[in-house]
Amino acid sequence: MAYLARFYDPQDEQLPSLLARNKTDSEALTEQVRSILAAVQEEGDEALFRFAKQFDKASLSELRVSEKEILDAEGRVPDDLKQALAVAYHNIKAFHARQRPGGEQLVVAPGVELSRKIVPIQRVGLYIPGGTAPLFSTTLMLAVPAQVALCPSVVLCTPPDSDGNVHPAILYAASMCGVKEIYKIGGAQAIAAMAYGTPSIEAVDKIFGPGNQYVTEAKIQVSGSCCAIDMPAGPSEVMVLASPASNPSYVASDLLSQAEHGRDSQAMLVVCAEQTQGFAFLDRVEQAMEDQLATLGRQEYLLSSLAGSRAFVHPDLKRCAALANAYAAEHLIINMNDEKTENRVLQWIVNAGSIFLGPYSCESAGDYASGTNHTLPTNGWARSYSGVSTDSFLKKITVQKLSREGLEGLAPTLLVMAQQEKLTAHRNAVAIRLGGER
Amino acid sequence: MAYLARFYDPQDEQLPSLLARNKTDSEALTEQVRSILAAVQEEGDEALFRFAKQFDKASLSELRVSEKEILDAEGRVPDDLKQALAVAYHNIKAFHARQRPGGEQLVVAPGVELSRKIVPIQRVGLYIPGGTAPLFSTTLMLAVPAQVALCPSVVLCTPPDSDGNVHPAILYAASMCGVKEIYKIGGAQAIAAMAYGTPSIEAVDKIFGPGNQYVTEAKIQVSGSCCAIDMPAGPSEVMVLASPASNPSYVASDLLSQAEHGRDSQAMLVVCAEQTQGFAFLDRVEQAMEDQLATLGRQEYLLSSLAGSRAFVHPDLKRCAALANAYAAEHLIINMNDEKTENRVLQWIVNAGSIFLGPYSCESAGDYASGTNHTLPTNGWARSYSGVSTDSFLKKITVQKLSREGLEGLAPTLLVMAQQEKLTAHRNAVAIRLGGER
Numbered sequence: 001m002a003y004l005a006r007f008y009d010p011q012d013e014q015l016p017s018l019l020a021r022n023k024t025d026s027e028a029l030t031e032q033v034r035s036i037l038a039a040v041q042e043e044g045d046e047a048l049f050r051f052a053k054q055f056d057k058a059s060l061s062e063l064r065v066s067e068k069e070i071l072d073a074e075g076r077v078p079d080d081l082k083q084a085l086a087v088a089y090h091n092i093k094a095f096h097a098r099q100r101p102g103g104e105q106l107v108v109a110p111g112v113e114l115s116r117k118i119v120p121i122q123r124v125g126l127y128i129p130g131g132t133a134p135l136f137s138t139t140l141m142l143a144v145p146a147q148v149a150l151c152p153s154v155v156l157c158t159p160p161d162s163d164g165n166v167h168p169a170i171l172y173a174a175s176m177c178g179v180k181e182i183y184k185i186g187g188a189q190a191i192a193a194m195a196y197g198t199p200s201i202e203a204v205d206k207i208f209g210p211g212n213q214y215v216t217e218a219k220i221q222v223s224g225s226c227c228a229i230d231m232p233a234g235p236s237e238v239m240v241l242a243s244p245a246s247n248p249s250y251v252a253s254d255l256l257s258q259a260e261h262g263r264d265s266q267a268m269l270v271v272c273a274e275q276t277q278g279f280a281f282l283d284r285v286e287q288a289m290e291d292q293l294a295t296l297g298r299q300e301y302l303l304s305s306l307a308g309s310r311a312f313v314h315p316d317l318k319r320c321a322a323l324a325n326a327y328a329a330e331h332l333i334i335n336m337n338d339e340k341t342e343n344r345v346l347q348w349i350v351n352a353g354s355i356f357l358g359p360y361s362c363e364s365a366g367d368y369a370s371g372t373n374h375t376l377p378t379n380g381w382a383r384s385y386s387g388v389s390t391d392s393f394l395k396k397i398t399v400q401k402l403s404r405e406g407l408e409g410l411a412p413t414l415l416v417m418a419q420q421e422k423l424t425a426h427r428n429a430v431a432i433r434l435g436g437e438r
Numbered sequence: 439m440a441y442l443a444r445f446y447d448p449q450d451e452q453l454p455s456l457l458a459r460n461k462t463d464s465e466a467l468t469e470q471v472r473s474i475l476a477a478v479q480e481e482g483d484e485a486l487f488r489f490a491k492q493f494d495k496a497s498l499s500e501l502r503v504s505e506k507e508i509l510d511a512e513g514r515v516p517d518d519l520k521q522a523l524a525v526a527y528h529n530i531k532a533f534h535a536r537q538r539p540g541g542e543q544l545v546v547a548p549g550v551e552l553s554r555k556i557v558p559i560q561r562v563g564l565y566i567p568g569g570t571a572p573l574f575s576t577t578l579m580l581a582v583p584a585q586v587a588l589c590p591s592v593v594l595c596t597p598p599d600s601d602g603n604v605h606p607a608i609l610y611a612a613s614m615c616g617v618k619e620i621y622k623i624g625g626a627q628a629i630a631a632m633a634y635g636t637p638s639i640e641a642v643d644k645i646f647g648p649g650n651q652y653v654t655e656a657k658i659q660v661s662g663s664c665c666a667i668d669m670p671a672g673p674s675e676v677m678v679l680a681s682p683a684s685n686p687s688y689v690a691s692d693l694l695s696q697a698e699h700g701r702d703s704q705a706m707l708v709v710c711a712e713q714t715q716g717f718a719f720l721d722r723v724e725q726a727m728e729d730q731l732a733t734l735g736r737q738e739y740l741l742s743s744l745a746g747s748r749a750f751v752h753p754d755l756k757r758c759a760a761l762a763n764a765y766a767a768e769h770l771i772i773n774m775n776d777e778k779t780e781n782r783v784l785q786w787i788v789n790a791g792s793i794f795l796g797p798y799s800c801e802s803a804g805d806y807a808s809g810t811n812h813t814l815p816t817n818g819w820a821r822s823y824s825g826v827s828t829d830s831f832l833k834k835i836t837v838q839k840l841s842r843e844g845l846e847g848l849a850p851t852l853l854v855m856a857q858q859e860k861l862t863a864h865r866n867a868v869a870i871r872l873g874g875e876r
Contacts, residue, residue, distance in 0.1 A: 084854040091546045098542040099554070106536050108529045108809045116537070119788045121822055122763075133859040169858065205821040224658040224670060228822035232662060253867035260863040292870070297862045325560075346837070350557045357839040362867040365840055368855045369848055371546045372836040383643040384559055384666035386834040396824040398810040399784070401795040402803055410807055416522040417806045420607065421571040424735040425698040429691040429800040432730070 040192035091371035111406025125194035127209030134167035143177035149393035159186020252288035278313030478630035529809035549844025563632035565647030572605035581615035587831035597624020716751030
């Protein structure tokens with residue numbers, strides 16, 4: 001069966017449409033989110049209780065998860081999952097600890113000392129979506145770097161189920177990272193609560209985490225006025241770079257594992273080959289997809305996502321890398337079944353959220369437990385954004401200390417520049433220090 | 439004369455209003471900017487020529503600055519300014535080169551190799567405001583880190599004067615940094631041109647630079663849809679932490695040098711002292727301000743800004759630092775005339791864009807030539823944002839490479855987590871690689 005629309009040697013002018021993401025109309029969404037944000041800003045907690053009833057079908061008596069609920073969660077997480085979370089936690093923590101920057105120091109001229117002071121963002125908000133699966137993996141991906149960065153105040157919001165409960169695995173994963181301030185709030189209203197604050201929730205400085213289109217739109221709206229965000233995230237996506245020598249079952253499984261994320265996920269394939277060979281390989285991939293599909297759940301998501309998927313074939317390796325750069329995938333799997341070729345392609349990649357190299361680096365590894373972060377730029381944002389990392393939870397404050405000698409040395413430069421920019425008070429601040437006036 | 443409204447021992451509940459920035463009403467602004475963005479998106483270059491005529495009073499025949507104009511600029515920059523720019527360039531480059539991150543590598547488990555690949559953002563846009571002074575300093579502050587980061591494509595936009603020219607010092611500073619693609623476009627329309635692209639200008643991946651409220655609003659609007667920005671910047675501001683032992687002339691000169699930036703700049707002062715002593719010191723500062731004001735230009739800006747300035751007095755050093763953290767100043771000058779005290783305060787500061795330590799570290803030094811970047815978070819964004827640095831022009835792409843052994847080691851963890859998150863295709867992507875199917 002043909003799951004992937006095929007394109008041989010796509011031309012530059014076709015790329016914008018061939019590499020386009022599934023778009024959702026946003027006019028109505030913008031207004032709907034604006035009204036949710038306004039309600040939380042005006043009514044505070046009352047709006048949060050109302051939205052929990054309306055959107056989550058939950059009648060809450062408290063927004064905050066109690067200490068008892070957090071303690072009880074431990075007993076409700078199966079042992080094999082606890083063990084798995086411990087491995088994932090260890091790997092994520094190790095890699096994110098490696099990312100901690102040192103503060104540079106430089107004496108740029110006699111008496112002119114420059115440095116950067118590394119400081120954690122003081123209060124961060126983590127959003128963990130609800131939906132079909134309990135995202136304890138996302139909990140680790142956000143709470144571990146916050147812990148590594150030593151953020152003193154971390155709050156987590158996630159929607160309750162209709163009984164007013166949060167999945168114990170999310171509470172347990174949060175506890176592993178020392179997060180104790182957890183609220184049963186989901187959707188755009190959670191973003192509003194964290195951005196503006198309410199009587200129950202103190203506002204945060206930066207909001208992290210994925211979410212549906214309401215959450216994303218809410219993050220974008222607050223980011224322009226009062227609260228920083230990690231990135232404007234959208235539906236998840238993968239691009240696989242393969243060759244006819246790649247194992248078609250592996251390629252098929254990677255496309256499918258992306259496609260199951262949601263109805264609007266996107267799975268793209270680039271095969272480095274001449275047309276005949278390339279299309280024959282696509283036949284094998286599609287056969288493998290058909291075989292595997294029969295064994296999988298979430299068929300509705302899989303089929304919906306695959307409808308927007310595409311396969312490209314081109315004989316030139318550099319052009320294949322260029323296609324990957326033009327798409328700027330959240331996840332880029334380079335599986336050419338030849339290490340040297342894979343490394344050559346890696347050198348050329350400049351736009352990607354995270355790269356998975358070789359036949360055994362499936363996206364699932366990075367999604368869960370290898371240690372890289374799975375909160376990554378989608379929708380082409382990999383052209384300008386990095387994924388979430390320890391950096392995302394830190395600030396770098398520049399510090400300068402000039403001695404009198406240092407200022408004297410710089411003064412001729414400063415006086416000329418201030419003069420030419422016609423800023424006489426800037427000039428005066430230098431002159432008065434060196435003139436000895438009091 | 440009383441330039442600074444005085445507050446002794448301000449209480450927590452007063453801080454939101456006492457530390458508030460000068461707000462501008464933004465409803466009309468939002469719509470006006472939206473229509474400018476839409477015009478550029480729909481009409482392309484034609485809209486840019488029209489806006490140049492309308493806003494800059496310039497009849498342009500070409501949007502792009504010619505090679506000849508760039509070459510001619512060199513002859514029109516005075517030698518003393520060339521020398522000053524050379525010193526500034528050297529210092530800024532040295533400090534920003536020091537900021538280049540290495541890409542970490544970590545073998546987190548046998549056969550599980552993780553790393554980060556550092557890549558420059560491929561095409562960046564720098565905005566240099568026009569207005570009353572030629573901002574060659576801002577040109578260096580944006581173009582030097584782009585050069586240090588090795589961004590392959592750098593474009594600069596700045597409004598022309600009414601003769602259709604760009605100030606030669608801006609062209610010369612851009613040339614120093616290897617920037618050759620320069621356009622005579624200002625305001626919100628410049629942001630639109632860089633974000634969307636037009637027939638003359640290829641779209642960029644990220645936009646940097648300060649600007650008036652139209653530019654800032656335009657940056658915020660495009661940042662939600664298609665183009666990253668450095669930060670949502672607003673009017674410039676300073677907070678000075680002083681003690682009665684500080685030199686009141688220095689303090690006065692720093693407040694004034696901030697106040698001359700624009701009509702809506704803000705200059706705040708915190709004095710660590712008992713009320714009587716503190717107010718006596720404020721008298722001396724205000725006397726010095728009066729003396730200095732008489733010698734300065736830009737009186738209109740100075741007086742307008744000072745109307746929104748405030749002075750706080752508190753005897754407790756820790757409380758003074760807390761006020762600085764609550765304000766989260768773009769520029770924080772710690773000038774207590776006692777090195778030990780200054781260092782203690784420095785340790786407590788967690789929210790600031792850039793810190794100036796000691797009596798000789800005037801803001802002018804960092805504005806121009808010490809080497810730190812002067813593009814900094816304003817309006818309280820220092821709670822979550824760092825200033826522009828080499829990092830701002832780089833991306834960090836995570837890379838993972840698993841061997842078969844590596845995947846086997848991780849598999850139990852991955853299978854349990856995928857199972858519990860009910861993602862069967864994620865599970866399958868692991869299982870199929872280890873089952874040996876083809």
